[in-house]
Amino acid sequence: MFAAVCARHRLHRIRAQFCEDIKNPEQSCWPSLKTLFLLRFWFVVFPCSDYRHVVTTPSILLICEYLMRCPITTGRDTVIGSFLCSMVLSVARQSQKFYPEAVIFLRTLLMSALETESKLLQHSQFYYLSELKMLNPWLRLHSCVSEVQPLDFPIVMNIPESSPFFNSDSFRASVLMSVCQTLRGFVDTYEGYNSFPEIFLPVSTLLREVARQEYVSGALQDTIKDVSELIERKADEYHMLRQPLQMRKQKPMPIKLLNPKFEENFVKGRDYDPDRERAEGKKLKKEYNRERKGAARELRKDNQFLFALKERDRALREEERTEKYGKARAFLQEQEHAFKSGQLGKGRKRRR
Structure with missing residues (x-):
């Protein structure tokens, strides 16, 4: 518990420092090596599979904020972002949660490996984001x-x-290889999502374009093609399972018509249920309710009678007490009158 409190306090300080650093465009707002190792340590110590945790949940949110808000200004920033994506992958494998920030950042790194004049880059939806219009070919x-x-x-x-x-x-080339390996991990983790083709097919298109670059060859090109083919193969499986929307083929159900049943010699209060057992059950239940109500009525009468007796006894006691009080009051008034008139104590002798 104390470790979690300390970690939360440290997270608040890191978040406050990040908010201050991002205001200064001349200063790098990416986390330091100490902060990165501290975040990695927390993911090892505290559980990542909880739905909500006091340490791991704000930590992963902070990492996602780093990936989305920090601009890439140097080649060193690509390494930090790649390392953060690998940490997000380790958390996603345990929690099975979707973190789009990591996938978007990896797509950004792949876009930085293309030529600026590439038609794919010009028509990409990320190209129209103001943060990525000045994207340099870092990779x-x-x-x-x-x-x-x-x-x-x-x-x-x-x-x-x-x-x-x-x-x-x-x-x-090393960073591109790391990006491809991280992407493969995300593909294996999110392969159960129904939206898998929509998430990773744009990534596969980027990978194909990167693999066709002039100086991409050897093991790097093979790795890129393997990841792209893996994405396309899994996407094809989802496309095969999907069915187009169709109108519901069901005949309209006619409204059920019931002919009313009349009794010629109807007697009020008589049960005409054809099921005799059910009729007997209703009769017994009705009799039971009548007896229960009668018993409750008798109990209420008894309670009222007992209450009347108690009230009468209380009234008698109150009357006797009032009578005694009146007699005592009259006696005291007579004594007071005799004392004031001088009649009280005339027969006594005066003491010397």
Whole structure:
């Protein structure tokens, strides 16, 4: 409990600092290495599968806010965003919740690997967002990369932002490989969603376009094609299961007509139910209700009679008490009158 309270307090401080940093366009508002490790530590310590948790829920909301509001200004920001998406993936595997912010950010990274003059980029729905109109080709390759090395995140985070490492093609290829692996994880996690084709088919189109770039080849190109084919295969399965909307084929039901039944020699109060057992049951129930009401009526009469007796006794006692009180009051008044008139105590001798 104390750990959760401390984590909540720390989250409030991180959120307040983020709100202050994002107001300054010249300062990077992405989380620091310490904050990233702290968020990762909380996801390990506290449960991520709860519907709502005091630590993990605001933590994942903060990560999604980072992904949506922080602009990409350097190559280092792409690494931080990719790492945040991998953390969102680890949470989504446990909670089975949909986080569109991570998918949108991964699509943004894929768009940064395309040429600015690409027709696909021009007609993309994300192109019309003001935050992405000035999107730079952060992950666009300018030469072939023979071998893609995995990123060592702590080492990359300690490299200065102005380092030429972030402009190298090996770095860009490593980030693209990480993006593809994260996308594969999201595809496997969200494959049970009915809206899977609408979510991931635009991503598959982007992957196809990235794979057709001039300098994308080798293992990176194979990975991109594998993820794209996986998305298309799963989307085709959903399309095969879907059925077009059709009018309901059902004949109109006619209104049921009932002919009234009349009794020629009708007697009021008599039960004409053909089911004799049901008729006997109704008769017994009616008799039971009559007896119950009669018993309740007799009980009310008895209660009223007892109440009348109690009231009479109380009235007699009150009358006797009033009579005694009157006699005592009359005696005291006589004594007071005799005392005031001097008649009281005349026969006594005066003491010396």
